[in-house]
Amino acid sequence: MVHRLRPVELDFVETAPVRLVFARGVTSSPEGVYRALAEDVEGWSEWFSAVSSAHLSEGGSGRRIRLRGGTCFEETILAAEPHEVYAYRVDVTNAPGVRALVEEWRLAPDGGSGTRVQWTVAADGTAAFRLVMKVSRTGLGRAFRDAVRKLDRRIGSTHAG
Numbered sequence: 320m321v322h323r324l325r326p327v328e329l330d331f332v333e334t335a336p337v338r339l340v341f342a343r344g345v346t347s348s349p350e351g352v353y354r355a356l357a358e359d360v361e362g363w364s365e366w367f368s369a370v371s372s373a374h375l376s377e378g379g380s381g382r383r384i385r386l387r388g389g390t391c392f393e394e395t396i397l398a399a400e401p402h403e404v405y406a407y408r409v410d411v412t413n414a415p416g417v418r419a420l421v422e423e424w425r426l427a428p429d430g431g432s433g434t435r436v437q438w439t440v441a442a443d444g445t446a447a448f449r450l451v452m453k454v455s456r457t458g459l460g461r462a463f464r465d466a467v468r469k470l471d472r473r474i475g476s477t478h479a480g
Contacts, residue, residue, distance in 0.1 A: 321391075323411050325419040325443070329397045332406070332423045335441035337452045341463040342437040345471035349402040349426040349434045355470055356405040356424050357396075366469040369462055382407060390414050402426060416448030438463050 332338070345352065355362060360382055363373040372385045376393070384392040393411040398404045406423035421441045429435040440459065442452050 320415075321411055321413050324409055324417060326410065327408060327419045327421060329406055329421065329423070331408075331419060331421045332439050332441045335419070335421070335443055337440075337442045337444075337449050339440040339442075339452065339456055339459055340437065341439075341460050342435060343464055343467045344429045344433055344435050345467055345474075346433050347471050347474040348432050349428060351474040352426055352434050352436060352470065353402045353405065355474055357399050357401075362473070366473050367462075367466040368469075369466075381410075392420075397421065398423070416445040416451070417442060418445070418448075419443040436467050 327335075355366070360373045360375050363370045363384075369386050370384060371387045372383075374383045375381070376383045377395075380396055382392075382394040382396065384394065386392075391413050392409045394407040394409050396405075396407050398406040404423065404425050406421060409417070409420040412420070419442065421439075423437075423439045423441070425437040425439070427435045427437075440452075442449070444452075
């Protein structure tokens with residue numbers, strides 16, 4: 320069953336009932352990481368194992384994401400500040416219990432040419448959904464670490480060839 324979520328804005332990242340924040344340093348530049356996040360949306364499935372397909376929609380102002388297992392998201396891009404932040408809100412999903420969801424990727428220089436990548440998942444939903452999100456923290460953290468490691472390798476191999 321597909322349902323429309325509450326249309327929250329970027330400030331929801333700071334006020335959401337559930338906030339999961341993960342951070343990791345990579346050797347790639349903020350420019351390279353930003354390009355992979357915001358400009359190579361179709362490439363997400365190559366480095367983020369939970370994503371089976373990703374496409375820009377709405378003339379580039381939104382995204383259509385399908386996760387392995389069948390969960391789908393129609394999203395609106397809330398922030399696209401080159402080399403600094405990329406954030407999006409889920410507008411429509413088939414995931415049960417979720418009422419509002421924003422994901423934000425913040426990038427900052429991290430010594431030399433590297434980047435500190437911070438991913439925040441901000442969510443609201445039913446009590447059961449909020450509990451599942453909190454219990455999923457460890458798995459989401461592992462997925463983030465693996466994804467960022469693969470992304471860093473992908474960016475490095477793109478620039479090496």
